[in-house]
Amino acid sequence: MxxxxxxxxxxxxxxxxxxxxxxxxxxxxxxxxxxxxxxxxxxxxxxxxxxxxxxxxxxxxIDSDTLADSLAELGEKISTTWGCTPNNTLVVAMDKSRYADSSSAIAWMIKPVLAELGDWETNKIYKNLTDAVNEVKEGQKIVVVDEFVGTGQTLSNRLKWISEKITEQEKSVEIYVATIAAMEICRERDFSCATEFHSTIWMKQALxxxxxxxxxxxxxxxxxxxxxxxxxxxxxxxxxxxxxxxxxxxxxxxxxxxxxxxxxxxxxxxxxxxxxxxxxxxxxxx
Incomplete structure (x- = not known):
């Protein structure tokens, strides 16, 4: 009914x-x-x-079905297009604080998606950027995941911070970004520190x-x-x-x-x- x-x-x-x-x-x-x-x-x-x-x-x-489709798309992008594997990549939520946020939820939800695409384990998926940056090894990749990107200011700043920390540690690391949704206006931001930024949904401003x-x-x-x-x-x-x-x-x-x-x-x-x-x-x- x-x-x-x-x-x-x-x-x-x-x-x-x-x-x-x-x-x-x-x-x-x-x-x-x-x-x-x-x-x-x-x-x-x-x-x-x-x-x-x-x-x-x-x-x-974004209902449960749409979310499932988006997570599947991100998983395919990470594993197939970007060539990320548990041996060469760390996946991390775009989070530096002590408080729970939506990026942590996406990092958690993408675990079973990646598990179906390869031998991914929990110790390859991080909830905090600081830990991931310290653990990533020379020549590896970092995939930053998030739910929603609005103006893109926070993401741009985080990417610059990651790049600076990696440079300080004298490591060469490729950075990728994968999100469920993003506003088109965020494309105006500087994301040059990332090799690629992929969002499953791009949105316009309502007015x-x-x-x-x-x-x-x-x-x-x-x-x-x-x-x-x-x-x-x-x-x-x-x-x-x-x-x-x-x-x-x-x-x-x-x-x-x-x-x-x-x-x-x-x-x-x-x-x-x-x-x-x-x-x-x-x-x-x-």
Missing amino acids: KKHIRLEESLPETVFERLLSISKSQRWLVRRGEKLNALLESCSSEDEQLFLCDILDRFTY NDYYHSEDLEAAIAMMLGMEALLLPKHNFYKLSKYSLGYKKTQSTYYLENGNPPNNNFPIFWWKMWKTGGRRMPLIPRV
Whole structure:
């Protein structure tokens, strides 16, 4: 039996019909009916509701099947195209901190994929860049894995750090990058330290790449108007830092059961209203 989004009867007919159409391709919204209604009811006009519908229609939602396909593609790229084996390569999450992040999850999930393609073992897949850089040997390869790349600034900095550390240790090592998803704008960054950067999904900006001239100005103004209803500062987070998504990335991306990146529009994940009330975010973020 097919499930449908439970929509409030108070929604305008145009919005109601638009959401029903979207739900056919964006099936993840079905389980978030209450949160979706709360988001749309917070809009001040039908135009704002239809505007959000357009953005939701362009969302890149990674469900379990899509994730499995992406991991299989990365495994094939690593093993076949790049010629990586357990004897000449270390796979590592793009992580240097003590806290769990999505790159660690990808490093963990790619283990069985690589196991099917060769005799890979756990001791060839690392969760921390520092350990991998110290362990990699002369002439070997490092494959850095991650879930999502937004602006590419962090990745660029990490690649430069890896290259510098390897040079300090007087080793010659090839560096590769494999990610589930990435924003096209990150291509503007300097990734020259890597031999190749492969993402299974490339995404456009939700406003800049779909609206133009006056329409783009109006779309940005409308989103900023909705953001103005959010609490300017919550705990240690300032809304101004994440306006239109971190570094204005304008992302619309979510991995099922994951922690959505702050590159997404805060209207989808910010926790508090300006009035002090707690929101019911469409995609809650820690």
